[in-house]
Amino acid sequence: MSSAAQTSPSTAPTPSAAGSPALAGTSDTQGRLLEAAAEAFADRGFHATTTRDIAARAGLSPAGVYVHFKTKEELLYQLSLAGHLAALELLRSAVADHDSPADELRAIMTTFSRWHAEHYRVGRIVQYEFGNLTDEHRDEVLRLRKEIDAVARDVVTRGVASGEFVVGDVADTTLALLSMAIDVARWYDPEIRRTPEAIGAAYGELGLRLVGA
Amino acid sequence: MSSAAQTSPSTAPTPSAAGSPALAGTSDTQGRLLEAAAEAFADRGFHATTTRDIAARAGLSPAGVYVHFKTKEELLYQLSLAGHLAALELLRSAVADHDSPADELRAIMTTFSRWHAEHYRVGRIVQYEFGNLTDEHRDEVLRLRKEIDAVARDVVTRGVASGEFVVGDVADTTLALLSMAIDVARWYDPEIRRTPEAIGAAYGELGLRLVGA
DNA sequence: CCTACCGATCGGTAGG
DNA sequence: CCTACCGATCGGTAGG
Incomplete structure (x- = not known):
């Protein structure tokens, strides 16, 4: 339900800049800054x-x-990292919760497309602001992207092997x-009448069609 | 073959700023500036x-x-406009050259995905820098986007009506x-071994699958 | 967490 | 099409 990666619930007053990339309903200043940055980066782009503007919004x-x-990039990095971690976790859970490639694929497509609608701002940052990370940060996030791809590819591979796809x-x-x-994440607009749930359901079925199941 | 919209082959020395959005292999200064801007906008983003940088590249x-x-935005507008016109023309030609919804859809998907690979820089500008246009320019380009959607939707609608889809x-x-x-346009990289032609062919078939044909 | 500020850069213009 | 330049803004820092 939440977009956040697992956050150690540290109530300890560690004012470290490497703090938790919470992003959820946090009301602390760091969380407000991340939310403000997410809005601004998604709407106008990093540069x-x-x-x-971020400071004022917070x-x-x-x-x-x-x-x-x-730095400003550190804000982008925290958002990008949290977003990638959330997406990866979502896909892994979708696979873990089902036990045939077809059900897994439907779950993956449903949850992934729904996530990109519900969290379209973070989704845009994840997908389109990736290139504005520093080299080190980009390399780190790239590893997560490859893991995301691998989860999906594995489902397709197993479906083909079993003859389902x-x-x-x-x-x-x-x-x-x-x-x-x-x-x-590119075309979603909260103004449209289609809900993230409906989009997820539609894309779950479209995904199955694409693999002939 | 070319990414350009129709250009009046004016050899007349009209140095008007409203000149042709050629973009093809033009070697005149205006064309060089557009090419330089396309590279820069696609690689780093408009802002x-x-x-x-654009001037130096040219x-x-x-x-x-x-x-x-x-203005700098005028450069973006010329590129965005030419890109949208080229994409729309491509889709219309694809439909005109075939006479069943299935063949039309395959052609649309083949040519559109191939175009986004071959012209991935302009493609990124078209798809992702859209929001940086002025209100007037954005409205104008938005009309073209709706026409592009309408061409595709019409093919799907007719395929459903005929029972093919x-x-x-x-x-x-x-x-x-x-x-x-x-x-x-987002993931394509000229370094990869898959050619735009192969991508087009693959997506033509994937499109047919998505409509159950 | 704020005030005050700096150095750098940027889009755009003046005036050839 | 260039040199010279301006006004504005921006990321980031000093020093509380």
Whole structure:
């Protein structure tokens, strides 16, 4: 239900800048800054967002950002990391909760596309602001992206092996499946009448069609 | 073969800033500026690109951009407009060249995904820099986007009517079809071994699967 | 967490 | 199409 990665519930007053990438309903200043940055980065993009804008949205002075984060990129990194971790965890849970490739694939597509609708701001940051990370941070996040791909590819591979799926090419098909769900973050708008749940359900079925199941 | 919209082959020396959004292999200064801007906008994004960088790539002084374009956004607009026109023309031709919904859909998916690979820079500008246009320019381009959607939706609608296609929901399915092709611009990298042609062929078949044909 | 501020850069213009 | 430049803004820091 939450977009957050697992957060150690440290009530200890550790003001470390490497703090938890909570993002959920936190009301502490660090969480407010992350939420403000998520909104701004998703709406205007990383470079078009000023640290002053983030600070203002969080109710701080222009320099208030730097009390909690070393750089503007650090804010992007925390959001990107938390988003990737959440997405990976979501896919892994979807697979773990089912026991045939078809059910797993439906669950993956349902949960992944729904997530990109519900959390379309973080989704956009994950998918489109990736290139603005530092080299080190990009490399780290890239590892998570490969894990996400691997989870999906594994389901398709097993479905083909069991004869449940018939596909032309596993890699092509996996990529197209993920594309459908990822692109939701681009076109989703909270104003539209389709709910994230309905989108998830539709994409679960579309995913099965793509593998001939 | 070309990414350009129809260009009046004006050899007349009209140095108008409203000149042709050629983008093809033009070697005139305006074309060089557009190509330089396309590279920079696609690689770093609109806001992260400086007019000085564009000018340098085109071999001009820092202020050289303003000889040909009123603002940095004007450059983005010309690229976005030309890209949308090219994409729309491509889809219309694909439909015109075939005479059953299945063949039309395969052609649409093949050409659209191939185009997003071959012209992934312009594709990224079209899909992801859209929000950086001025209100007027965004409205104008939005009309083209709706026409693009309409071409695809019409093919799906006719396929359902003729019984060739079986889909859950026409709008959902159309959106998912376009998503697959559009997302190519996000992940495509000229370094990979898959060619734009191979991607097009694969996506043509994937599109048919999605409509149960 | 704030005030005050700096150095750098940027889009755009003046005036050839 | 260039040189020279301006006004504004921005990320980040000093020093409380």
